Amino acid sequence: MDVLSTIRTLMNQNGLQSVFIMTCVGSIKAMRLRMASTTDVIDLTTPHEIVSLVGTLDSEGQHIHGSFSDRTGQVIHLTMTSTENVPTPNNDPGSFSSFRSTSDHDTPSQQHQFDSTPPIHSSHRQISIHSQNTTTQSSSSSPTVVRNPSPPLIDNLSRADMVGDEMYSKSWFCQVLLKLIQYVAPQQIHDEIFSTIRQQGDEYVSTNSHKKQELDETFESELCELWDVSVSADVAHLLIEFNALDLFNVVLIECKDKRCTEIVLGILSNMACCKRNIVQDNQTISVALCIIQHTNLLSTILSILTSDDYSDCPTLVQLFRLIYTLIVRQDTRSLMLEHIQLTYEPLCFILQSCYNKELLEQCSFLLRVLLDECNLFDNNEQTEVFYLFLTSITTAISALIENETITTTNILENLFNCLQIYTTHEHFIDMLNEHCQTIMKLIENILNRLVHDDIVQIRSVLLLSCISICNFFLYKHGLNIINKQLLEYFIIIGHTCYKDRQRREHQKHMQRRQRSRTQSHSSNKRKDVDDFDTNGKTGDDDSLLKSQNSLTNVDWDDETEFQSITKVDFDRSTSEDLATTSYTLVDELFLELFYRGIKQDSSKTTDNNTSVFTQLNQDQREIFRKIIKHFCNIDKRLDDMLDL
Known part of the structure; x- marks a missing residue:
């Protein structure tokens, strides 16, 4: 039988587009081969054993290499090149005769010329001119065969159709x-x-x-x-x-x-x-x-x-x-702001009526950017729009609290941040005063969930926004907006900030002591080395060397500190910034409470109003006193003010 024709038949029967020969064991009676780096072909009619046979076949051709040994053990290597448009003995253009295996019905005279086309990925085609008039050919009348080049790399072939580094x-x-x-x-x-x-x-x-x-x-x-x-x-x-x-x-x-x-x-x-x-x-x-x-x-x-x-x-x-x-992108913001007014009414409608978390989150992000980064408040002509925004914000917060979706922190952070932005513009004071009681009630509900005796997230952006808004209304309306529950929340927050700042100051102190000890130990070690290794140096040389060592020591400490700063995680640095902001806001809150309390106390002889501080228990009063004295540093502030 003909080996390659049999493989072709198997491919056609099974609908295979391409196959490969992994290994082969057997013998052949006749074959036509081309030696490497030559155009001559040789017809062999003596039996040979197949030593190795590997290659690929597809619908257009094959590329096969093999080694064969004769009865004396000598091995000959075969390189099968690709040709096309050469009919097979059966005049079947789909079969590719190349060499014959040893079979009882095959005879040495059944020698057929090798016939194929280049591999499918090849960018060139080599054509062999064969004589179609004779069925047997000798080596003297061998046809001219052009060497089949190696296929190009697969990466180069697929790169033309690839989209960047994507696997599409x-x-x-x-x-x-x-x-x-x-x-x-x-x-x-x-x-x-x-x-x-x-x-x-x-x-x-x-x-x-x-x-x-x-x-x-x-x-x-x-x-x-x-x-x-x-x-x-x-x-x-x-x-x-x-x-x-x-x-x-x-x-x-x-x-x-x-x-x-x-x-x-x-x-x-x-x-x-x-x-x-x-x-x-x-x-x-x-x-x-x-x-x-x-x-x-x-x-x-x-x-x-x-x-x-x-x-x-x-x-x-x-x-x-x-x-x-x-809107966020700088290159498209100006163009978007020309059409953004079309989104105002749908945006407010969604805030007032929607309960979908993802949609509310996207709307809150957009509203925060519009109010914070796009300077919409600079246009005082859109008062009705800003009033609609404020009403929508308070309505959305109320709905979130009523549905106990307080875990949607991002939405609440964005909405309270929008309220905080309102407090930074004087021409919205009347608008905020109208919503004062509603906003303070919302803040009380938020603090009821965020503030506990054991755990207070003082670095929470939501908490800081609430404190900032309270500072604004406390400055505008005094203690009239503060009830006992709010004051208790403030004391817990203030006490937590006081303990947190003490802990941070203690950590910084210990770090400074550790650096000081390290620097002192390093300086002493260098000094011992200098005293031991004088090598006849003069006093000026020793002084110069000590000066260089001291400079080197300073550079080493600075570099170490710089490396430690660069390795600090981004979240940690953000947390430190939030902690500093919380200290500042809480400090402002308690100073304003202290001032308002003094003012209220001085006027209680004329007014019969009961001070909110008298409603606190003894422990809460002591904590408030400690916060004013140590956290707010009232004594130091007096000394600084009086230059004492």
Whole structure:
């Protein structure tokens, strides 16, 4: 039988596109071979044992090397090259005869020429010219065969279709985008809009199909994969290159499937986060700016807020995430602020009526950025909008507390931070006074959950915002807004800060002592070495050496301290900053309480109002006294003020 023809038959019967020969054991009666580095072929008609045989076969050819030994033990090596367009003995273009195995029905005269094509990855084709008029050939009439080059590296072959370092190919992105085109409305999309995508995905989608696909599980999974990888800058740039923004705009307009709309908005949000700029029209701009400057995409995105078709929470989460990303970026903020007023009413409506945690979190992030970084308060003409914001914030906080969703710390932190921002603008005093009782009641409910006798998170951003707001209202309204419960919470917070600062000061003192001991020990050690190793140096040399050692010692300590600072974790440094801020706010709070208490005490002879401090027990009064005297350092402040 013919070995390679048999393998070909096996491939055709089993529908195999490519196979490889791992090893082979057996013998052959006849073969045609080409020696390495030569164009001559030799026909052998004597039996040989197969020593080794390895190679690959696919639908277009094979690349096989082998070694064969004769009856004397001599080994000959075979290199099988690739040829094409050579008919086989059976005139079957699908079979590839090369050498014959020893079989009872084979004879030495059944010698067939080797016939194949280069490997599929080869960029060149070598053609061998064979004589088709004779069935047997001798070595003198050997055809000319061009040496088959080694296939190029697989990495170089796949790199052309790879998207950056992602394990996805450009053709895969084309397929997904083309599916999305067909899913939305293929009969309504002009060919020129998506010409780039269609050129990359030849014959993938039939142009005759006008039937909308359902967003089945497979297609949804592919869109989600596209959503996931769109965080990559390479993928974001590829989508811009494929004019995907045009497609996404059509999807947001035409598609009524909420899941598909959510995915598209999520992809746009990921693209807007891309930090690497793209070159477009000889200008270097960001991907986020491409989204903003698109003809209709931004208006389409903002119109979703007023559409009833997209009023589901997952879609709105991705929508507000996209708006937040475009607002935060410096290069797109000014353009977004021109249209941001369209989001005010939907934003307030969501804060007042929604209970979805993710959506409230995105809205609170956006509102905080609008109030804190975008300087919206500089425009005093929008008083009604700011009043609506304030009412929405207090309503959202009340709903969160009533539903006992106090664990949603990020939402509450953002909302209370917005209230704190209101207290920094004088023209909102009347507006805040109107909501004073409501806000103080909300703060009391928050402190009821954050403040305990055993544990107080003094570095909590939410707690610090509450204290800052209390300082504002205490300064404006005095002790009238403070009840016994609030004062007890303040005393627990103040006492915790006092103990925490004592602990930190003790740690710093111990660290300074340790550094001092280390420096002293190092200096003494260097001094002993200097006294021992004089080597006839003069007094000036010794003085110079000691001076150098002392300088070296200082440099060493500074370097060690610098390295220790650089190794401090970011969370730890943030915690230290929050601790310092908490000390400052608590100090201001108790000084204001102390001042208001003195003022109230001096006027109690004329007024019959009972002081809130008299409602405290003896232990609480002692703690308050300790906080004023030691934490607020009232004696030192008096000495500094009087220059004593």
